[in-house]
Amino acid sequence: MGGAEIIAILVEKFGPRIQQTKPDAIDPYVVVDAGDLVDVCRFLRDDPRLQFDMLNCITGVDYCEPDPAKAPKAGFEPHLEVVYHLSSFVKRHRFVVKVLLPRWKDNVPGQLPEVPTVTSIWPAANWHERETYDLVGVYFVGHPDLRRILLAEDWEGHPLRKDYVFPLEYHGIRGR
Amino acid sequence: MGLLEGRFEKGGVVITTLEQAINWARQASVWPMTFGLACCAIEMMATGASRYDIDRFGAGAFRATPRQADLMIVAGTVNFKMASRVRRLYNQMPDPKFVIAMGACTSGGGPYYKYGYNVVKGVDLIVPVDVYVAGCPPRPEALLEGLMRVQDKIRAMHDLTKRQPLDYLVPTRSGYVQLPPEVETLQKANEYCRRRKELSTPAKV
Numbered sequence: 001m002g003g004a005e006i007i008a009i010l011v012e013k014f015g016p017r018i019q020q021t022k023p024d025a026i027d028p029y030v031v032v033d034a035g036d037l038v039d040v041c042r043f044l045r046d047d048p049r050l051q052f053d054m055l056n057c058i059t060g061v062d063y064c065e066p067d068p069a070k071a072p073k074a075g076f077e078p079h080l081e082v083v084y085h086l087s088s089f090v091k092r093h094r095f096v097v098k099v100l101l102p103r104w105k106d107n108v109p110g111q112l113p114e115v116p117t118v119t120s121i122w123p124a125a126n127w128h129e130r131e132t133y134d135l136v137g138v139y140f141v142g143h144p145d146l147r148r149i150l151l152a153e154d155w156e157g158h159p160l161r162k163d164y165v166f167p168l169e170y171h172g173i174r175g176r
Numbered sequence: 177m178g179l180l181e182g183r184f185e186k187g188g189v190v191i192t193t194l195e196q197a198i199n200w201a202r203q204a205s206v207w208p209m210t211f212g213l214a215c216c217a218i219e220m221m222a223t224g225a226s227r228y229d230i231d232r233f234g235a236g237a238f239r240a241t242p243r244q245a246d247l248m249i250v251a252g253t254v255n256f257k258m259a260s261r262v263r264r265l266y267n268q269m270p271d272p273k274f275v276i277a278m279g280a281c282t283s284g285g286g287p288y289y290k291y292g293y294n295v296v297k298g299v300d301l302i303v304p305v306d307v308y309v310a311g312c313p314p315r316p317e318a319l320l321e322g323l324m325r326v327q328d329k330i331r332a333m334h335d336l337t338k339r340q341p342l343d344y345l346v347p348t349r350s351g352y353v354q355l356p357p358e359v360e361t362l363q364k365a366n367e368y369c370r371r372r373k374e375l376s377t378p379a380k381v
Contacts (some may be wrong), residue, residue, distance in 0.1 A: 034320065152256060152257040170256040170259075171256070171260070173256065173259055173302065175297070
């Protein structure tokens with residue numbers, strides 16, 4: 001099934017809760033609000049026409065230009081995206097769901113933006129969400145075990161944020 | 177091994193000092209630790225396998241515990257999360273112990289020097305290093321060369337005769353780079369340079 005047909009099914013089911021659609025991209029995607037993510041994902045998995053039984057990947061993308069001189073020309077407002085790549089073994093099609101987030105919750109630096117977890121739908125999301133939390137800094141509400149997965153447990157900051165400041169020292173070992 | 181080796185025609189007698197005998201035994205059984213962190217470990221495994229065969233130098237017994245090991249080959253990128261573990265493994269090794277920093281990452285951060293936010297910029301920030309082996313990853317021959325330099329260090333150890341002068345020199349193995357004969361001394365080198373310069377000057381018409 002092509003991307004346009006999947007998007008048509010989703011728009012028919014959810015209506016205005018689908019915020020953006022892009023059927024002509026290489027990977028066709030829809031953008032949904034964080035509050036609607038679990039409903040949309042559950043529908044994508046359970047609907048007999050779609051049957052997305054596999055979650056390939058969860059990615060976090062930081063849209064941010066740390067250089068203030070280049071920021072006006074960057075072409076985007078600073079925000080985060082969480083991208084869910086789905087595929088179906090049964091139907092042999094793929095799809096992408098995106099969630100747009102502010103870089104910080106309530107624009108308070110240090111407060112991580114929140115997304116509901118999809119571990120109840122695809123158990124594979126468990127480690128993917130831990131990785132996204134670790135490196136990009138997205139808080140997955142309801143995750144059973146949201147710890148850092150790659151970096152040390154007492155690490156500060158989220159390194160794949162564009163404005164991340166490299167540590168000069170870690171437990172007495174100089175970093176430069 | 178000793179200075180008198182081969183001096184007796186009929187054989188059967190070898191005279192040496194106790195220290196040289198101990199050092200000889202030590203350098204012929206350097207047991208490394210089974211310890212690999214990244215792609216350099218693959219090359220270390222190749223060094224241990226039959227083609228390069230690190231066992232020729234007595235260092236083939238990779239021990240699975242630091243308490244039986246003499247040599248730590250730090251093969252691969254050390255990151256901050258691993259640093260405390262590397263330090264602990266080093267502390268658990270019995271004396272005398274030696275460390276080879278294998279590859280660019282362990283020598284100084286390597287390709288992760290600038291943007292590796294979690295990479296230790298050289299394992300010498302954590303443990304004392306005896307021999308640095310260059311390469312990314314080093315060839316097995318390079319690692320063997322590093323092992324031979326460690327053996328040179330062991331052969332020059334003087335635990336029993338501390339603070340007394342050494343009576344023979346290191347290195348005694350191959351791999352020691354010697355100058356070609358035409359630049360051996362300063363006079364010969366100057367002469368060589370002058371001649372090369374004359375040869376490279378275009379002839380006047």
